[in-house]
Amino acid sequence: MTETLDIKITKTKNSRLQETDFNNLPFGKTFSDHMFVADYADGEWKNFEIVPYGEIGLSPAISALHYGQSFFEGLKAYKHADGQVSVFRPNKNAARFNKSAERLCMPELPEDIFIQSIAAIVDIDRDWVPAKPNHSMYIRPFMFATDPYLGVAPSTTYKYMVLVGPTGPYFSKVLRVKIETYFTRSAEGGMGYAKSSGNYGGSMFPAKKATEEGFDQLIWTDAKDHLYVEEMGAANVMFMLDGKLITPSTRDTILDGVTRDTVLTMAREWGMPVEERRVSVAEIIEGAKNGKLTDAFGAGTAATIAAVGSISHNGEEYFLSDPKTREFSQKVLKELDAIKYGSVPDMHGWNYMV
Ligand SMILES: *Cc1c(COP(=O)(O)O)cnc(C)c1O
Secondary structure (H helix, E strand, O other): OOOOOOOEEOOOOOOOOOOOOOOOOOOOOOOOOEEEEEEEEOOEEEEEEEEEOOOOOOOOOEHHHHHOOEEEOOEEEEEOOOOOEEEEOHHHHHHHHHHHHHHOOOOOOOHHHHHHHHHHHHHHOHHHOOOOOOOEEEEEEEEEEOOEOOOOOOOOOEEEEEEEEEEOOOOOOOEEEEEOOOOOOOOOOOOOOOOEHHHHHHHHHHHHHHHHOOOOEEEEEOOOOOOEEEEEOOEEEEEEEOOEEEEEOOOOOOOOOHHHHHHHHHHHHOOOOEEEEOEEHHHHHHHHHHOOEEEEEEEEOOOEEEEEEEEEEOOEEEEOOOHHHOHHHHHHHHHHHHHHOOOOOOOOOOEEEO
């Protein structure tokens, strides 16, 4: 049942669209003219507004800042050749938004409000959706606690916001990745499955160390023994091993990615053998050595399909085949783009038209 959300709209008087360089759009740096804002208080969501993008005033005592009661989502809007704009599978992000909220003792946001807020902000700034291959509009919904209270307890008030901005390709190069065997992103019983802000703050130090060693990304392993592969940076990780598509099964240490689900769905439809299970570091290294590991990539909304060029483990670097020659990930990337940009029929109902 869909009730139309009553959104108060204040349009900017000074659009920045004309002065924005659409030929130079590094991820996450350019924001559109507007943003969506809503408040939670007295047990309900209210004050739905679209306002000019800009700074907001907040108490310095909010628990989002002190205790990390904060989480986010990430999805994208695409411009089709006929000028129509679609958002890819927003219902999946709506569901995950509420999983994150639950884990952080934050209020659920009805799926309807999530979808309508995104449709409204994308619609008002639809001229900001780039009409170029490999370009899209990144959508960043997020929620954070706003009680001015330093007690370690769930806040009673929250803000929900959505920022949007045009973006170009995320990774421009083939990645050198390192299998992390000391630091951990998430542990059993933790909040790895939530897009909780603190997970990302905590991942920066290990990532920085890896960058200093010359790597582009980390492959996270299980917190207990570091024997099983979990994710790659802030993306899910997939391998083609001995002719089978293999990826770690989701569990509370792993973010259940929309891209992951999409790739697995397509692979199954193509008749590709797919295994979702625990994936050991040993079998990946063995496959890299004996040539049975024919593809490896990260899968996520921001990066889409990010090819792994080499995998390092305990100081040894194993090189994989030239990504341009990899049949599966090339095919997936092409098909995924074709669906998102509307150049093939959307058989799964994945495109939400704005
Ligand atoms: C967002 C994210 C992913 C990818 O999820 P998508 O829904 O495909 O964008 C994977 N792992 C982590 C840790 C993430 O934060």
